[in-house]
Amino acid sequence: MYSSLISKVEKAKRYAEEPQRVSFESFDVRFRGDNGSHRVSLKGDEWTCECEHFHTSGLCAHIMAMQRLFAVNLNKAQRFTTEHVPA
Numbered sequence: 001m002y003s004s005l006i007s008k009v010e011k012a013k014r015y016a017e018e019p020q021r022v023s024f025e026s027f028d029v030r031f032r033g034d035n036g037s038h039r040v041s042l043k044g045d046e047w048t049c050e051c052e053h054f055h056t057s058g059l060c061a062h063i064m065a066m067q068r069l070f071a072v073n074l075n076k077a078q079r080f081t082t083e084h085v086p087a
């Protein structure tokens, strides 16, 4: 029993050194920006942020920062969200 737990811990340590094993499918985070705190969400390939800039252009510094922070854990579509040009 105990040795089995040790082998799980060893495996966890090895996994933790290989972050590319993890791909995010969804999450919600609280992002503390310079001018306030905003909830940033990812669902599938769709990002949302509650900040003003996201609502007008579909992209913002908070999402771009998240894409850089977790690039290894995001698929191509999640990493390269493009700005919407308002009609």
Ligand SMILES: [Zn+2]
Binding pocket: 038, 049, 050, 051, 052, 053, 054, 059, 060, 061, 062, 063
């Ligand atoms: Zn934002």
